[in-house]
Amino acid sequence: MIHAHITGWVLALILFVVALLLHKSGKAKGLKIVQMILRVLYLIIIATGVGLLFTLFKIDVWYILKAVIGLWIIVLFEMILGRVVENRRTSTLWIQFAIAWILVLYLGFDKLPMSFLNP
Numbered sequence: 503m504i505h506a507h508i509t510g511w512v513l514a515l516i517l518f519v520v521a522l523l524l525h526k527s528g529k530a531k532g533l534k535i536v537q538m539i540l541r542v543l544y545l546i547i548i549a550t551g552v553g554l555l556f557t558l559f560k561i562d563v564w565y566i567l568k569a570v571i572g573l574w575i576i577v578l579f580e581m582i583l584g585r586v587v588e589n590r591r592t593s594t595l596w597i598q599f600a601i602a603w604i605l606v607l608y609l610g611f612d613k614l615p616m617s618f619l620n621p
Contacts, residue, residue, distance in 0.1 A: 503557065507550035511572075514543045518579050525586055537583060544576050568609040575602045 517540050524533040551572060555565060578599045585592045 503550055503553050507547065507554060510543055510547040510550060514540060514547060514579065517543065518583070521583055522586060525583075533587070540579065540583075544579075547572070547576065564609060568606060571602050571606045571609070575599065575606060578602060 517536050521533055521536040521540065524536060551569060555561060555569065558565065578595055582592050582595045582599065585595065
């Protein structure tokens with residue numbers, strides 16, 4: 503389950519960049535298709551994340567925090583893409599995105615007991 507979760511968010515990040523590049527090159531139809539695929543990936547990420555939470559014996563507050571930050575990142579994906587399409591300012595959203603991404607990676611890979619780096 504953890505591999506599906508990580509694969510989902512890696513694909514989502516790649517497709518997010520692809521969507522930004524499609525918008526920059528003026529390919530609106532391709533952007534719409536990538537956005538729809540991204541939304542399916544969001545559902546996969548959320549489903550596998552919830553599945554991972556329910557496989558835990560004891561759900562710590564750190565796991566809840568990571569889940570909330572993960573949802574925050576998904577919201578930021580949508581908000582950034584929406585504002586880019588509308589040609590609105592996105593600098594504060596990018597700052598939030600960077601902070602949220604660092605936090606979720608720290609929690610997922612180092613802080614939490616089910617992480618890769620914790621033996």
